[in-house]
Amino acid sequence: MAEFINLALLALLALTALRIIFLKDLFSVVMLFGIYSFLSASIFLNLDAVDVAFTEASVGAGISTVLMLGTLALTGRKEKASKHSSCLPLVVVCVTGAVLIYGTLDMPPFGDPNNPAHQHVAPRYIEESLKEVGLPNMVTSVLASYRGFDTLGEVVVVFAAAIGVLSLLGIRRQKDELVADTGLKEHRVLHVIAKLIIPLIILFALYVQFHGDFGPGGGFQAGVIAAAAFILYTLVFGLKRTFVVVSPKFLAWMASIGVLVYACVGLFSMFKGGQFLDYNQLAADPIAGQHYGIIIIELGVGITVFAAMLSIFYAFESQVERSNVQ
């Protein structure tokens, strides 16, 4: 049954991808990308990779769809017709595809427990992580403790993306009072429902943040969900009122503080006589030290992801408002 569901989902995935290639209307393409992400999230869920599915649904389908729609509002809806002939690209794509398919012939069989990927470090994580780290959710142990240095790199990548977008677009603050409140003033129903569910979304983000040790979730998903709450607020009530709640300057501070907190945990464990990000040194009991370390660095991840996503959204949205005013 699981195989059948997988096949159906993969077929839908392929159909969606094909449709994306042939569509010229970029708005529909963005929507199809959202559907594509949800389909892959379902496949991950079917493979029992709950954390990955959660990330795909919240980041892939949620925030990147919003950001791509923000980009479309700046650039326009239609894809430009290409004047070049498509012969050479077609040849290149065919050759690359053939090489890739030839490459897969050497791949170990799908799902075989003797594959190298299942033999290298995975058995140690599966057998020892409860003793060494003591968390029920193994994914969090691997992500935050065994692979803590990699995760630090990921957080820095998110931080760098925010810096890149901000230095390219910048957040324009509306100085003059003449600029009308944007947002959807006429939509009374939206106002009421948004006010009802925004606190719930933030509460859910906090749950995901601090329950990540025990269930699916963690800093990345929590940061994105919290950012989604403020994006909803911006869409319904306008950018001006959101700037009063969370100012761009505050977000810039938050984004750096998250990375700093993460790195400081690493430095502090060095100061205590261990290696970089060696949480065992953080407390007298190694397991307790691991718990402290993971909670603190997940908090750092959550803060940075939240601030970076919201600043990127601010950058797009303020550009859109400015071009609307002109």
Added chain:
Amino acid sequence: MLILDIVSALLLIAGGFFGLSGAIGLFKFPDFYTRVHSASVTDSIAVILIMGGLLLQTSFDINTAKLLFIMLFLMLTSPTASHALAKSARHGGLASMAEAKMDEQENNNNG
């Protein structure tokens, strides 16, 4: 337990039926407003039926509460989304099929 399973299966099938009929309506109905109408109304009932079917499959623990929260959330957001969609179309000046026909007739009478 068997009765619960049967009831839950019936609810799931009914939910699937309504979801499918909404999708068919989305393709077959003539203009934007009827399409939104078909999608949103069937969506609400499908959510209630499918979630009801899933609720009966739980052993009435924390998962039941989680499913109830998801149901509440969907019942709040999905009609709101349809409402916002239709209202924006209205404000944007999109005429329904009946109005478009009336306009056409008026134009023909005047011309």
